Amino acid sequence: MKKSKSHCPINQALEVFGDKWTLLIIRDIMFDGKRYFREILGSDEKIASNILTDRLHKLETFGILVKTKDADHKQKNVYTLTEKGIDLMPVMIHIAEWSTKHREVSEKDIIHVNELVMGGRKLQDELQEALKEELKKVSKQ
Amino acid sequence: MKKSKSHCPINQALEVFGDKWTLLIIRDIMFDGKRYFREILGSDEKIASNILTDRLHKLETFGILVKTKDADHKQKNVYTLTEKGIDLMPVMIHIAEWSTKHREVSEKDIIHVNELVMGGRKLQDELQEALKEELKKVSKQ
């Protein structure tokens, strides 16, 4: 890991997800229920497989997610968010909120974001709890 | 402007600030009171001048900031956040909050973030109001 440019909190965060792909991968796992390499590879933005490999490794190293073997299919890896990863939810929500106000976002996505934002803390908390449950399960393997 | 990879709100936002430098520039203007090219160039992370030129142009094109001539020194350009830029404050705050919890952040910066986060909405609102005032001033030139 190359040394930090600075210890500013914004810079520290950007060293984890300051690129075009990392937050999209986290989004896939956090909101879209994707857990496997090929599922993430298949999302709309068409990430290349070598980049995905690289980012998943980095996210694992940073402790944002953990990689475990699928119980049923031994060749399948399951990627699960850690608490550090789950804690990015407020950041993701606010980014999405900003986008729906200021950028071109599809009607379907606006509704989805509104559910989470306006639908309030309750829905977000439920989602966070579900993700934490999942983490607990893969942790005791 | 090359076409979007997708209309997902997260992706739309990343097309604006999904890189190592853009959010640091916004931070400099938003929280550190920097307004001139050379001021931003001088921050801790040592951005290269050609990259800074490029990002300032892009941010202007995206409508995140406006560029005006300094009243006193005609060769100086003043970079001011637009409302679209100011609206990124909640995102910045949550990123900083996440970093202070999960990443290596200097004691000084932690205090600074805590003021804004724990110090609550009031301080943030005041800062936002001040930035909006500034925008109003440069707008009527």
Place this chain on the structure above:
DNA sequence: TTTGTCTAGTTGCTTTTTGCAACCAGTCAA
């Protein structure tokens, strides 16, 4: 009016990262 300094950049070059397509070995189900 010259000299030096400060301004916002630009230019040319090297290194790093990304993007793309083809490929591969192991797993599994029929």
Place this chain on the structure above:
DNA sequence: TTGACTGGTTGCAAAAAGCAACTAGACAAA
């Protein structure tokens, strides 16, 4: 045993970033 699916790897071309040197215009002092 075949064929499709799994998580990747490899090699090459293109784009972006990094670095250092440079420039033209504004200004202030001598």
